[in-house]
Amino acid sequence: MGLGRRHLLIAGAVLPCWAAGAEPRMLRIPQVSARAELPRSYPALLLEQALTAAGLPVSLSQTREPIPQNRAFLALGRGPDRLDVVWSMTSVEREARARAIRVPLFKGLFGWRLLLARPAMAERLRQVQTLDELRAFVMLQGQDWPDTAILRAAGLQVIASPTYEAMFKQLRLGRGDAFPRAIEEIWWEQALHGEGLVVVPELGLHYPTAVYFFVDRGDEALAQAIELGLQRLRASGAFDRLFLKHHGDDIVRAQLDRRRIFELANPRLPPQTPLDQAELWFRP
Numbered sequence: 001m002g003l004g005r006r007h008l009l010i011a012g013a014v015l016p017c018w019a020a021g022a023e024p025r026m027l028r029i030p031q032v033s034a035r036a037e038l039p040r041s042y043p044a045l046l047l048e049q050a051l052t053a054a055g056l057p058v059s060l061s062q063t064r065e066p067i068p069q070n071r072a073f074l075a076l077g078r079g080p081d082r083l084d085v086v087w088s089m090t091s092v093e094r095e096a097r098a099r100a101i102r103v104p105l106f107k108g109l110f111g112w113r114l115l116l117a118r119p120a121m122a123e124r125l126r127q128v129q130t131l132d133e134l135r136a137f138v139m140l141q142g143q144d145w146p147d148t149a150i151l152r153a154a155g156l157q158v159i160a161s162p163t164y165e166a167m168f169k170q171l172r173l174g175r176g177d178a179f180p181r182a183i184e185e186i187w188w189e190q191a192l193h194g195e196g197l198v199v200v201p202e203l204g205l206h207y208p209t210a211v212y213f214f215v216d217r218g219d220e221a222l223a224q225a226i227e228l229g230l231q232r233l234r235a236s237g238a239f240d241r242l243f244l245k246h247h248g249d250d251i252v253r254a255q256l257d258r259r260r261i262f263e264l265a266n267p268r269l270p271p272q273t274p275l276d277q278a279e280l281w282f283r284p
Helices: 003-017 042-053 069-074 092-097 119-126 146-153 164-172 186-193 220-236 238-254
Strands: 025-029 058-062 086-089 099-101 112-117 138-142 157-161 179-182 203-206 211-215 260-263
Touching: 025 042, 042 058, 042 211, 042 220, 042 238, 069 086, 099 220, 112 119, 112 164, 112 186, 138 146, 138 164, 138 179, 146 157, 157 164, 164 179, 164 186, 179 186, 211 220, 220 238
Parallel strands: 025 058, 138 157, 203 260
Antiparallel strands: 086 211, 099 211, 112 179, 112 203
């Protein structure tokens, strides 16, 4: 089906649900990034712009506290802590649980990983030449993160933590050797939580993955509206402009072309992932 034809079908499905001149719909989303310089996170800004591009009036309301990923999915469309939209790395399990809008919000950047480590450990890791050598080191990851299964499937040792902040403390205390982080996360996390930690030079990981917007399966109108808006942002160039505004400096700073990148498979990547659409993905 052509892109224009798909736009028409989507528009026809969603516009009756939001009549012209209707009051903005309040959408509840998870608390956004802790980055002090970004009062609205990139995904929240992208969501707002997408729905504006789709012609749908909305107002975004954030939760008071961060929500663990699994709990956020459980809250989609239901319960006292109901959420309308979440964004997360995809997996087979998550796409079975919720409706994924398959436009990679970060163009695959979450699959490009650098390592945080203590300085002495960073020097040891810098000298690693093969994936087999890397398997001697212990990685830290979140208990409910898809990355944990990806790293373990590659034969890497992983300690899974239930809390995000605890992993930085564990790393400083030597209860793990490295904390792989996406290139758009690692620099500000180092500044915010990484006292005594450094980014390992000359080394990186890559695996195919995507961060999508997810909505409750019963809210197909919202899903199609978001998809339409994202397609319009892509067609106008606004998507790439926002992406580069927020992540261009991190991409340059990562110097991926000067690193040994170990390629990992992603066994939990859904087969519907649009890997064949090169324009959706970042490549160094």
